[in-house]
Amino acid sequence: xxxxxxxxxxxxxxxxxxxxxxxxxxxxxxxxxxxxxxxxxxxxxxxxxxxxxxxxxxxxxxxxxxxxxxxxxxxxxxxxxxxxxxxxxxxxxxxxxxxxxxxxxxxxxxxxxxxxxxxxxxxxxxxxxxxxxxxxxxxxxxxxxxxxxxxxxxxxxxxxxxxxxxxxxxxxxxxxxxxxxxxxxxxxxxxxxxxxxxx
Amino acid sequence: xxxxxxxxxxxxxxxxxxxxxxxxxxxxxxxxxxxxxxxxxxxxxxxxxxxxxxxxxxxxxxxxxxxxxxxxxxxxxxxxxxxxxxxxxxxxxxxxxxxxxxxxxxxxxxxxxxxxxxxxxxxxxxxxxxxxxxxxxxxxxxxxxxxxxxxxxxxxxxxxxxxxxxxxxxxxxxxxxxxxxxxxxxxxxxxxxxxxxxxxxxxxxxxxxxxxxxxxxxxxxxxxxxxxxxxxxxxxxxxxxxxxxxxxxxxxxxxxxxxxxxxxxxxxxxxxxxxxxxxxxxxxxxxxxxxxxxxxxxxxxxxxxxxxxxxxxxxxx
Numbered sequence: 001x002x003x004x005x006x007x008x009x010x011x012x013x014x015x016x017x018x019x020x021x022x023x024x025x026x027x028x029x030x031x032x033x034x035x036x037x038x039x040x041x042x043x044x045x046x047x048x049x050x051x052x053x054x055x056x057x058x059x060x061x062x063x064x065x066x067x068x069x070x071x072x073x074x075x076x077x078x079x080x081x082x083x084x085x086x087x088x089x090x091x092x093x094x095x096x097x098x099x100x101x102x103x104x105x106x107x108x109x110x111x112x113x114x115x116x117x118x119x120x121x122x123x124x125x126x127x128x129x130x131x132x133x134x135x136x137x138x139x140x141x142x143x144x145x146x147x148x149x150x151x152x153x154x155x156x157x158x159x160x161x162x163x164x165x166x167x168x169x170x171x172x173x174x175x176x177x178x179x180x181x182x183x184x185x186x187x188x189x190x191x192x193x194x195x196x197x198x199x
Numbered sequence: 200x201x202x203x204x205x206x207x208x209x210x211x212x213x214x215x216x217x218x219x220x221x222x223x224x225x226x227x228x229x230x231x232x233x234x235x236x237x238x239x240x241x242x243x244x245x246x247x248x249x250x251x252x253x254x255x256x257x258x259x260x261x262x263x264x265x266x267x268x269x270x271x272x273x274x275x276x277x278x279x280x281x282x283x284x285x286x287x288x289x290x291x292x293x294x295x296x297x298x299x300x301x302x303x304x305x306x307x308x309x310x311x312x313x314x315x316x317x318x319x320x321x322x323x324x325x326x327x328x329x330x331x332x333x334x335x336x337x338x339x340x341x342x343x344x345x346x347x348x349x350x351x352x353x354x355x356x357x358x359x360x361x362x363x364x365x366x367x368x369x370x371x372x373x374x375x376x377x378x379x380x381x382x383x384x385x386x387x388x389x390x391x392x393x394x395x396x397x398x399x400x401x402x403x404x405x406x407x408x409x410x411x412x413x414x415x416x417x418x419x420x421x422x423x424x425x426x427x428x429x430x431x432x433x434x435x436x437x438x439x440x441x442x443x444x445x446x447x448x449x450x451x452x453x454x455x456x457x458x459x460x461x462x463x464x465x466x467x468x469x470x471x472x473x474x475x476x477x478x479x480x481x482x483x484x485x486x487x488x489x490x491x492x493x494x495x496x497x498x499x500x501x502x503x504x505x506x507x508x509x510x511x512x513x514x515x516x
Contacts, residue, residue, distance in 0.1 A: 121296065157296035164302045165282065167290035 003079050007047045014040060014155045015167040018048030021198065022174025023145055025050045029110055030143045032057070033132055034170075035125035035195050036114035037153035039065070040163055045112055045147060046080055048170035058083050058104050059112040087117065098131055105139040115191065119158045124196045128188040136178040136187070146173040146191065148198035171198045210444065214389060215263050222259065225252050244407065251400075258495075262392070266385055270318070270375050273388070277372040278314045283492040284364035285310070287482040291474070292356040297344035301337040301354070305361045309333050313369050320376040329366040334358055363470070363500045364493065370503035377507075378515050379446050386444040387510060390452075391459060394438040395502050396495075398460045399467070402430030419471040422464075431460045446514050458509060459502045466501025 010016055018025075034045055042059045049057055061067075063084040066076035076082040083100045104111055113135075115128035136144055148171045156163035176194050178187055229249040236245050265273040289302060309329060316325035338354045374387045406426025414422045438456020442449040470493070474482060482491030 151290065153296050154294060154299070154302075157299050160299045160303075162303055162307070164299060164306055165286040165289075166302070167286060 002075075006043065006075065006079060010040065010043050010047055013163055013165045014044065014152070016044040016048055016170065017167075018170050018172065020172045023143075023172050025053060026143075027053065027056075028143055029105070029108055029139075029141060030057075030145050030175075031105075031110065031132070031135060031139075032112045032145045032147050032172075033115050033128075033191065033195065034112070034147035034149050035199075036116045036119050037121075037149065038119060038156035038158070038163075040152055040156045040168075041114065041119075041149050042066075042076075042080060042082065042112070044152065044168060045149060045170050053110070055081070057081070057110040057112060060085055060101060060114070062087050083111070098134055101131075101135060102138060105135065105142055110142070111135070115188075121153070121158060123153065124199055125192055128192045130184060130188065132191055133178070133184045133187050140178070143175045144177060144191070145175050146194035146198060147171065148173070148195050150199070173198045208383070211266060211385070211389075214444065215259070215266075218259055218393075222252065222256055225255075266389070270372075273372050273375065273385075274314050274318055277369060278310060280492065280496065281310055281313075281365045281368050282306070284368065284482075284496055285360055287491045287493045288360035288364055289357070291477045291482065292360060293477075294353050294356060295346065295349075297346040298341050298353050298357060300340040300343070301357050304337060304340055305333070305357055305365075309361060310365055313365050314372075317369060317373045317376060322376070325369070325373060329361055333361055337361075359473075364496075367500040367504050368496060370507040371499060373507055374510065377511055379510075380516055382446050387446075390438065390441055390445050390455075391503065391506050392499075393441065394434055394456045394459045395463045395498050397437055398430060398434035398463050399495075399498055400430075401433045402426045402464070405429030405433070415468060418475065419468055422468065427464060431457075431464065434460050446510075455506065455509065459506055462502040462505045463498030466498045470497035470500065 032045065034041065042061055046054060046057065046059050059080055059082045061076050061080075061082040061084055063086050066072050066082060067084050076084065083104055085097055085100060087097075101111060101113075113132060115132040116126050117129045117131075120126045132144075136142070149168065150171065151166050151168040154164075155166040155168055173194055176191060229245065229252050232245045233249060236242055261276065265276045285306065289305075294302060312328060313325065316328060337357055338350075341350070341354060341357075371388060371391055374391065375384045377384055377387070379387075403421070403426065405428075406421060406423045409425040409429060410423030412424040413420060414424055414427060435453055435456045438459070439449050439453035441456075442452035445452050445455070447455060482493035
């Protein structure tokens with residue numbers, strides 16, 4: 001009920017059509033990685049997936065935003081099936097900040113991550129943090145799908161209170177893979193370019 | 200006539216019955232054509248035609264509801280039309296994140312305000328709220344962010360969007376508040392919408408059948424001299440034939456219909472140029488076969504304010 005309302009409201013305001021350019025929806029285990037420019041990104045990308053994939057796809061959300069307050073926490077955990085991670089105090093968590101993400105992937109389920117780690121002002125994504133590399137290295141079976149979220153930085157930019165109605169799209173690109181022995185920095189640059197190429 | 204406690208004017212029932220009859224005929228023609236036409240190009244045209252007819256059924260159903268339930272529902276309906284058209288316009292017009300506040304004000308303040316002013320029948324304010332107050336306020340909201348790059352362009356885009364999709368379109372339901380003695384204004388709205396939309400359809404049909412000479416090949420390749428004259432005259436004749444639902448004489452009704460046809464044609468032409476300058480062919484994908492909502496409303500944006508002021512000038516007390 002709340003889920004339908006949330007998706008309905010998102011559709012009404014910002015549309016959020018999924019456009020599959022280089023890949024097709026599939027039940028295979030995946031890590032979707034996207035540019036990050038607004039708090040709506042998580043909901044929009046998740047809602048752009050076909051309903052049967054949403055059940056096993058978990059957005060990764062920052063605990064310092066989505067874990068705050070009962071309502072946000074409820075939306076993140078109960079409705080979006082999100083996994084919360086600690087952006088700052090990660091070292092205190094047993095197994096490092098990525099431990100909850102590894103758990104999800106070990107269960108064979110999929111993730112949505114925003115490797116910039118924070119919302120950007122610019123159209124093209126900023127440099128990627130190494131989390132994506134570590135996940136790709138540890139879970140070679142998971143398909144890496146780049147996603148570009150268009151227009152959200154206009155619809156709900158950093159620092160604004162309300163989203164405005166501007167049609168947004170989620171463009172899904174062709175999967176990339178970590179090459180054997182590929183250098184971390186080189187891989188992260190390539191992953192970032194795969195997202196930027198969809199802009 | 201009363202259906203489920205709802206009283207319906209028999210004249211309105213007859214009019215919508217007529218519209219439904221035309222649509223049934225059109226659907227039948229579309230069905231027969233889809234069986235007969237074999238060439239690939241012809242198939243594409245027929246598919247487009249059938250998609251248009253299907254979308255028309257939906258629009259007519261929504262309009263019938265609005266007319267049956269009165270002013271409030273009509274205003275809410277047109278408010279949503281403005282909302283979707285403005286969303287399409289702003290989505291295509293490259294504004295920047297720093298315009299966020301101005302865009303928020305356009306959507307969340309000026310759409311409700313404009314339609315509330317119509318509900319309140321505050322004629323003076325509804326004709327100046329957007330051209331004067333929004334015009335002055337929106338750039339103030341943007342300038343506070345301190346980004347000067349393309350400032351005039353960005354401001355102009357938001358103001359144009361608001362003028363076309365909210366101010367201009369709202370003049371159609373604003374017909375309901377004009378003070379015309381012994382007359383039910385809802386028929387004026389029916390007259391406007393029918394003439395505008397039939398003019399669009401008939402120009403399309405005449406253009407497909409007889410079109411040879413393009414009027415503005417670079418702006419709108421589908422508009423032809425033959426289509427405009429044939430479709431325009433046919434729509435004017437139908438408008439004249441509807442004089443009995445208006446406060447006009449048959450000749451006045453023809454004049455009004457002609458004004459609506461010409462304004463609608465020019466609106467379509469101008470919005471087509473705006474759309475192309477933004478690098479798009481259709482405004483959106485909301486109504487199947489119609490491009491976006493603004494593709495159906497482009498002629499209304501120009502025709503509604505002109506018709507509103509013509510009626511207000513000559514026929515109100």
